[in-house]
Amino acid sequence: xxxxxxxxxxxxxxxxxxxxxxxxxxxxxxxxxxxxxxxxxxxxxxxxxxxxxxxxxxxxxxxxxxxxxxxxxxxxxxxxxxxxxxxxxxxxxxxxxxxxxxxxxxxxxxxxxxxxxxxxxxxxxxxxxxxxxxxxxxxxxxxxxxxxxxxxxxxxxxxxxxxxxxxxxxxxxxxxxxxxxxxxxxxxxxxxxxxxxxxxxxxxxxx
Amino acid sequence: xxxxxxxxxxxxxxxxxxxxxxxxxxxxxxxxxxxxxxxxxxxxxxxxxxxxxxxxxxxxxxxxxxxxxxxxxxxxxxxxxxxxxxxxxxxxxxxxxxxxxxxxxxxxxxxxxxxxxxxxxxxxxxxxxxxxxxxxxxxxxxxxxxxxxxxxxxxxxxxxxxxxxxxxxxxxxxxxxxxxxxxxxxxxxxxxxxxxxxxxxxxxxxx
DNA sequence: TACAATATTGTCCTTTGGGGCAACGCGACG
DNA sequence: CGTCGCGTTGCCCCAAAGGACAATATTGTA
Numbered sequence: 001x002x003x004x005x006x007x008x009x010x011x012x013x014x015x016x017x018x019x020x021x022x023x024x025x026x027x028x029x030x031x032x033x034x035x036x037x038x039x040x041x042x043x044x045x046x047x048x049x050x051x052x053x054x055x056x057x058x059x060x061x062x063x064x065x066x067x068x069x070x071x072x073x074x075x076x077x078x079x080x081x082x083x084x085x086x087x088x089x090x091x092x093x094x095x096x097x098x099x100x101x102x103x104x105x106x107x108x109x110x111x112x113x114x115x116x117x118x119x120x121x122x123x124x125x126x127x128x129x130x131x132x133x134x135x136x137x138x139x140x141x142x143x144x145x146x147x148x149x150x151x152x153x154x155x156x157x158x159x160x161x162x163x164x165x166x167x168x169x170x171x172x173x174x175x176x177x178x179x180x181x182x183x184x185x186x187x188x189x190x191x192x193x194x195x196x197x198x199x200x201x202x203x204x205x206x207x
Numbered sequence: 208x209x210x211x212x213x214x215x216x217x218x219x220x221x222x223x224x225x226x227x228x229x230x231x232x233x234x235x236x237x238x239x240x241x242x243x244x245x246x247x248x249x250x251x252x253x254x255x256x257x258x259x260x261x262x263x264x265x266x267x268x269x270x271x272x273x274x275x276x277x278x279x280x281x282x283x284x285x286x287x288x289x290x291x292x293x294x295x296x297x298x299x300x301x302x303x304x305x306x307x308x309x310x311x312x313x314x315x316x317x318x319x320x321x322x323x324x325x326x327x328x329x330x331x332x333x334x335x336x337x338x339x340x341x342x343x344x345x346x347x348x349x350x351x352x353x354x355x356x357x358x359x360x361x362x363x364x365x366x367x368x369x370x371x372x373x374x375x376x377x378x379x380x381x382x383x384x385x386x387x388x389x390x391x392x393x394x395x396x397x398x399x400x401x402x403x404x405x406x407x408x409x410x411x412x413x414x
Numbered sequence: 415t416a417c418a419a420t421a422t423t424g425t426c427c428t429t430t431g432g433g434g435c436a437a438c439g440c441g442a443c444g
Numbered sequence: 445c446g447t448c449g450c451g452t453t454g455c456c457c458c459a460a461a462g463g464a465c466a467a468t469a470t471t472g473t474a
Contacts, residue, residue, distance in 0.1 A: 088298050092309045095302035102299045144450060157396025160430070171430095172453050179432070189364025190431095194401040195410055203402055351420060367460070378460095379423050386462070397461095 006120045007031040007050035009077070011041050011066065013058045017105075021053065021082075024109055025116065038066035045073060049127065051100070051119035053112075056083035056090065064090070067097050076126040078119040082107060136200050139185050147184070150177040154190070155197035213327045214238040214257035216284070218248050218273065220265045224312075228260065228289075231316055232323065245273035252280060256334065258307070258326035260319075263290035263297065271297070274304050283333040285326035289314060343407055346392050354391070357384040361397070362404035 008030045012018050018034040025032050031050075035041040038061030041052075052070065056063040067079055078100035081091075091102050100122060101115045143151060146167075153163045160178065164171040187193040197203055215237045219225050225241040232239050238257075242248040245268030248259075259277065263270040274286055288301050291312035298309050307329060308322045350358060353374075360370045367385065371378040394400040404410055 086295055088293055088295060088309060088311050091295050091298045092302065095299065096308075101303075102295060104295050146451060155398055157398035169451085170453060172455095173451070175432070176452080182432095190397055191362055191364035191401045194398045195405055198402055198405045353421065376421085377423060379425095380421070382461075382463090383422080389462095 004048065005031055006123070007033055007046065007048065008116055008120075009033045009035065009041060009046050009050060009052045011035045011038060011052065011058070011063075012055040012082075013037060014055070017055075021112065024112065028113055030116065037061065038063075038069075041066065042069060042073070046077065047074075049120070049123055051078045051080060051116060051123055053116070054079055054081050054083075056081060056094075057085055064093060064097065067094065067099065071098060076123055076130055078122045078126075080115045080119050082112065133199065136196055139196075140200065142184050143181060147177050147181050150174060151181045151185075151193070151197070152202060154178060154181065155194045155202060211255065212238055213330070214240055214253065214255065215323055215327075216240045216242065216248060216253050216257060216259045218242045218245060218259065218265070218270075219262040219289075220244060221262070224262075228319065231319065235320055237323065244268065245270075245276075248273065249276060249280070253284065254281075256327070256330055258285045258287060258323060258330055260323070261286055261288050261290075263288060263301075264292055271300060271304065274301065274306065278305060283330055283337055285329045285333075287322045287326050289319065340406065343403055346403075347407065349391050350388060354384050354388050357381060358388045358392075358400070358404070359409060361385060361388065362401045362409060 008025050010018050010021055010025075010032060012021075012034075013036055015036070018036075022032040022034055033046065035044075037058055042061075046052075052074075054063045054066065061069075063081060063083065070077065070079065079094075079098070080100055081094050081102040082105060083103075084105035086102065086104060094102055100119045103111055103115060140148070140151070149167060150163060153166065158166070160171050160174045164174045167174070182188075182193060185193060185196060187196065194203075215232050217225050217228055217232075217239060219228075219241075220243055222243070225243075229239045229241055240251075240253065242251075244265055249268075253259075259281075261270045261273065268276070270288060270290065277284065277286065285307035286301075286305070287307055288298075288309040289312060290310075293309065293311060301309055307326045310318055310322060347355070347358070356374060357370060360373065365373070367378050367381045371381045374381070389395075389400060392400060392403060394403065401410075
């Protein structure tokens with residue numbers, strides 16, 4: 001699904017605007033998907049590489065409301081607001097909520113293209129980071145419940161003896177689990193295992 | 208120096224405004240320091256717990272220019288813009304540059320107080336985080352050059368043997384350094400040492 | 415010059431970690 | 445009913461780490 005290249009999702013209730021901006025972006029080599037409302041965007045929730053060009057005032061979901069929904073549902077798609085009736089207060093709200101940029105209509109072609117270009121770069125960065133974390137999650141998910149317990153204790157510096165005591169089992173058993181953990185995670189040293197746990201936030205949580 | 212409580216630094220070229228806002232904040236129990244220009248603020252660079260209330264248009268340094276300077280010089284002081292002649296573009300610039308909030312004159316007392324209150328909370332959060340990192344830096348700084356080298360290799364999962372080889376010394380020596388490292392860092396396990404290194408970004412850098 | 419910090423190395427012993435080999439009990443699923 | 449995944453455990457052995465005790469060499473500085 002990612003073979004299609006970056007897609008710019010345009011959400012605006014003004015049909016002529018969608019067409020105009022869509023042509024501009026397509027002329028620059030981007031794939032474009034247009035939506036008449038926030039509800040429509042949510043219905044065909046975009047995935048993959050891209051960004052969102054969002055109007056502020058629309059019938060139904062407002063831009064800010066849609067932004068809030070998207071923060072959960074499509075966290076890697078940067079949002080660029082592009083609106084005609086903005087004000088400072090709204091702008092601040094949008095930026096605080098994580099908008100990547102905020103442009104005013106009419107915006108110059110170069111401004112829009114520049115914003116889209118950078119937003120797509122950000123999307124790529126987010127996805128790479130997401131992929132790294134996802135890969136770690138996948139590895140950790142393959143641990144059995146018991147192995148997972150042992151893992152948490154290992155990366156907190158507990159000795160096999162202590163782990164055995166805390167889990168009410170024998171040291172030999174802990175060794176077996178420990179072996180499985182390291183193998184399943186592909187960690188060639190304790191340092192690697194700790195590092196993985198750190199990136200997954202397993203060290204603060206259970207503190 | 209931190210016994211004095213949070214200080215709100217007001218930077219505005221309008222004397223009557225400084226006085227008015229200053230009184231409002233003092234009435235709410237904050238310490239206040241007022242500055243007529245960005246240059247004046249930089250000259251008596253504030254330290255400690257606080258935040259900055261910043262006008263946009265001023266003779267000399269503009270608000271955005273001052274913000275850029277402060278990002279380096281006082282990174283824990285959140286900046287709240289409070290200006291009468293703002294526009295969306297400027298707002299976006301300020302927010303992208305890390306401003307905490309952006310209010311328009313005239314702003315209601317409650318809006319100003321609320322923004323200041325939250326900015327001070329953010330300052331506190333930043334300072335706590337900063338203190339943690341600083342504490343780690345201090346510990347690591349106490350390592351001798353050789354110990355530091357050993358530390359970097361330890362937290363990357365290298366065996367004493369390998370470290371000895373890489374540093375062209377004996378395994379016994381590495382053991383000695385390793386012992387010193389763990390003691391100086393107060394790490395009771397390898398996991399703790401790795402965790403400290405991770406927080407200091409020592410694992411990506413030398414990767 | 416003498417002291418302090420740093421880097422170095424040795425021997426000896428104990429504790430821990432890691433792995434091989436083998437085995438048992440249990441619950442799930444076909 | 446048999447297989448499989450999971451958790452369990454024992455014995456034995458080797459490698460690695462940690463600590464005790466001791467010592468040497470270099471260098472910068474009081």
